[in-house]
Amino acid sequence: MTSDKANPEALSALDRPNSYIGRTVPRPNLDRLMQGRGLYVSDVELPRMAHVVFLRSPHAHARIISIDASAAKQMPGVIAVVSGRELSTVITPWVGVLSHLKGLKSAPQSAIAVDRVCWQGEAVAAVVAASRAQAEDAAEHVLVKYEGLHAVTDMRTALDPATPVIHASLGDNLAFERIHDAGAVDQAFAESDEVVDAEFVFGRHTGVTLEPRAVVADWNVAEARLTIYQGTQAPHMVQNIAALHLGLKESQVRVVCKDVGGSFGIKVHIYADEMATYALSKLLRRPVKFVADRVESFNTDIHARDHRCKGKIGVKRDGTITAFEIDDLTGIGPYSMYPRTSAIEANQVVNLVGGPYVTGNYRARARVVFQNKNVMCQYRAVGHPIACSVTEGLVDLAAMKIGLDPLEIRRRNLIADNAYPCASPSGLRFEQLSHHAALAKLVQMMDYDALRAEQAALRVKNVHRGIGIASFIEVTNPSAAFYGVGGAKISSQDGVAVRLDAQGSVICQTSITEQGQGSESLTAQIVGSVLGVSMDRVRVILGDTDNTPYGGGTWASRGAGIGGEAALQATKVLRKNILDIAAAILQSTPGELDIVNNAVVKVADGAPRIDLSELARIVYFRPDTLPPGVQPELMATRHFVPREYPFAFTNGVQASWLELDTDTGFVKLLKHWVVEDCGTIINPQLVDEQIRGGVVQGLGAALFEKCVYDERGQLTNANMADYLVPMSGEMPDIDVGHVVSPTLESELGAKGAGEAGTAGAAAAVTNAVNDALKPFGAIVTEIPLTPQVILTALGRI
């Protein structure tokens, strides 16, 4: 690991003796989870709790003629069968738009379909019973009459005049369009020695969390309060929206988020069936549990990607990239998701294409269209894999065209490490990136020249291996620019409260959440380091709108960078307050004292003066012995939000080494490398785990994962046998290296690391496959790279 700290003096609060920063320490929650003592939503059992099963539409688009629930209501254990119309007395519909995405439109969506279903899997009725099995039995007896409507399924024809409009009130099937034009693109292409274009195709895929989406909603009539137990990434957002649509005040809604079995962006949205569950609890005045099963997870968890992007690059013979141009098209299902909208991914593609490179000439169009398929929205590394695959694919095609090595073209065009601060052609502002340092490190880690030699030697034996490189940039630590400015009540700031308890231990409440990333661990590491106490004394509380400060939660690679800084600042205040009291007790001055190893010590000689437990005993039980006028405040709260830069961009580069069986089209991944720069690293193991996990999800997209719809809008592989998630047997070793350029926006200097792996993995693999295919004159620009796709490109089938 390289640690070129830009300004070490800014990190003083962290560079204290026994600091946990930069150290691999075990997660505090590991034993609890490993011993099966986690508390997931499906573990929550409440008195009088009922279970809801949603009867889902078998049609992609149909009018609901009638719903006959009379037989179902007679089934054992059934408490209620509720239609969309009945539920609409308790909950209002919503429209997933944001004002800063100009022109974005969508239609009102209901918790349960009223009159019309718009995708296969949309709920048409809720069956509530004493057990899930009884509810499933009864659901089979609800008779729904449908009149089939034309299903709009192909994004390429969604805007044709001949294609029916899904929501008549919107006028057409165009949800959003963005056009961007910077520099002098036409002139740049005209002056290029070569112009290369290609169409890149990305399969629709989904997050496949180990624990499905799950909710227990408990409307307490006596308190007039709704408690929602939910595995969500953003508890305060859920609180706001549940209150808004149920006609409650936010103070009447508590959201509790205990353990979460994976989220990846799947659990940062508001889903119709979850809204329906809240409403059912209110309607039926009892706790109601909804746990999605695997089939409905595939049919209703947001899907992502599904883009077709035409790209064009201009290049001079000396390797100078002159311009990028893209035309991106994506189909998002029948509604824009609420409240983050389904236009963000396409918007990100426009923002990010060409981002690592110097050229200022960039033209882009992105169109987002409605279809009768499951809804699409933000999933890990939103837009990045598309932008990166298109950019890096084009860069490699350009290099191939002029006969330049893929490394060399990048060396000649990546923004210089000393050129910052600067802005991208789409107007993104970069504080400090390190593309060249990262590339140099990658080349050394993978021993590029040796691999090239090995590749050449094996070609002679008819063994075809490929090397693929992909540089990337990554949006992290978003400010209010992401959602807040568009009117969404999604906080971009986070808060942390820390307090010293009576035996000198620390309770820390944070508004970021934990879904496995290690939020709990990194918070305890920061608090322990800044305060001078051991981590086992720090207890971190997350995921409860009643008991944590107000904040955004964990998404968009923001937990460490934003929540971590709040923890640092709150702990600094607490430390100061403790030292003030200690000075009063010890008749010293705060400047002469420090806290080390759970005790107040004298700075001069490090000698322990008073244990924190003793100090706390005096404060809480013998305040009468303190000097007059001293009022100890052993609890401190601070909030943080980035203000200078809308996003803290990170960067990195990935490489893939693989073998292609040209007889069968099978790809074997041999090795993968990542060098990334997330600024200050709090826990190297957690960062590396995030990178590796992210890479694996990117490799899934590259080789395996795809939601396969037929032309009638039926999802044909909604199960774990046919939808292929990446498994360990196919994964290569993934080596991770770092360059460290801390952000100066915070004292902590941390940027995000959660999505970098996903951003560039597929691009590296696709480039490697094309490198392997080189002697065959074939090129693939479609993922997943199935044997079928590769054999077709090779002309073998």
Next chain:
Amino acid sequence: MKASAFAYARATSVENALDLLSVHGEAAKLLSGGQSLLPAMNLRLIAPELLVDVSQLVELRGIVVKEGVVTIGALTRHADLLKSPEIAAHAPLLMDAVAHVAHPAIRNRGTIGGSLAHADPASELPACMLTLGATIIARGPSGERRIAANEFFVGIYETALTPQELLVAVELPVTPINSTHFFHEFARRHGDYAIVGLAAQASVKDGGFADLRLGFFAVGDRPLLANSASKLVDVVITSAVLTEAASALDDELDPLEDQQATPAMRRLLAKVLLTRCVFALLARPDLCAGVSA
């Protein structure tokens, strides 16, 4: 994903199981390892009224070698096959094949009887039965029936068994000493059902085949014992001969379309397997050049 309600009976003997089957007919389903049956029930693709659990009938589990015959009880689990010295010595093809069946957790429960009765055309074990010339032994109300493997598999998930019958064992001739085998399948991930697979057994003499049995799977609605193998027996193998055999194989195939592959891709992969099998068994990579798969 909860199965609909069903009744459950744990069979106390083979006779007891047969009685239950004859009383309940098609409303009953036998339960062995449950690795194919229970997922289908949880997806509500099938909803039997009664499960007859035979998994505790220890007399149906185990491997015996006697007088040149390997007898494998129907309840012998995939994991048992994998660690059996008898199988390693007398039916090594089966050992290679079982290593490709699913994952350890599934192999710990799934049984050979369940796998053969389930008759998934992409399954490894049914094809091995064809290659190895197995006899499948079934017991029904009117006694025991011996069914040749090549008459047992009749379609997708369809066998010659009647709903009243219990598959009790399979018999395989002990593999001759001078015989060799080849097993390979193409699957997207380890443990997945094959896109195309081949279980081959051969006897090699003087650089050619004295005998060759090619059991393909996932190339049609049932496993296929390829007749085209005969084109490679007792002849000098050249690229031309191999190309001819591959094209004869093509005529025998009737591959299905699914999520993983088109029929064209299956045909291609089957021919690649044939070629690679011949290269491997004869140790002649030189044949590589000039063969058009």
